[in-house]
Amino acid sequence: MAIVMRSGEIRRYDANERLNHWAVALLFILLAASGLAFFHPAFWFLSALLGGGNWARILHPFLGVLMFVLFVIMAMRYWTDNKIQPYDREWSKRLPDFIENRDHDLPAIDKYNIGQKWVFWITVITMGLMIISGIVIWRPYFADAFAIDAIRIAAVVHAISAFILILAIIVHIYAGVFWVAGALRAMTRGTVSHNWARHHHPLWYRRMRGGRNVEQPPQNL
């Protein structure tokens, strides 16, 4: 697989990665909508997304398992790139500059910044808590195997984890779509420009350029 492509762009995500990501995103929206519908009557109208109350109640746990499995595949892909490194501490100190768009001389980072890494680890933890608690409260299949107190605790863990996960994904969407121009294209077309890579992720850029499978040296660097 070429990393620097003939078009002169750099590949950030291949087709499998993008399909995996958007499947998780679609399932997340369906699950968040139906979960909120169960949580409070004000959100009941959202159950229509899964075909009404009965279907939402039946499908929600199955879709949850599917999202978890697809999320595990995705998380394994990005696990190493999200490990926190010493240079992330220096970059974090400059977070106000990043927020204010004074980001021309930030410390060099690799494929992800510390904000992305935090969102990643929060999703890993909350997804883990949600699948465990979700199985404990899943009637009629598993809940009978647990004591009522365990089911009550699991219901609270499920709701709190969902709340944190939804907040994390709102930050993730905001950053990916509005904050960092050019990031969305990475997850739709799969590629980024040389300028984008050099500006936002200089160490990753250097790594990609150093790869042996460079099809054609980029122009105008």
Ligand code: HEM
């Ligand atoms: C629903 C709308 C969503 C949008 C618009 C969106 C957008 C994006 C974008 C633009 C990227 C590329 C960022 C980059 O390469 O710098 C990305 C990466 C990623 N997304 Fe999403 N995403 C969405 C939902 C989700 C959900 C629901 C999850 C997981 C629960 C998720 C997990 C990830 C992960 C793990 C990455 C890889 C980068 C990282 O570790 O931060 N995304 N997303």
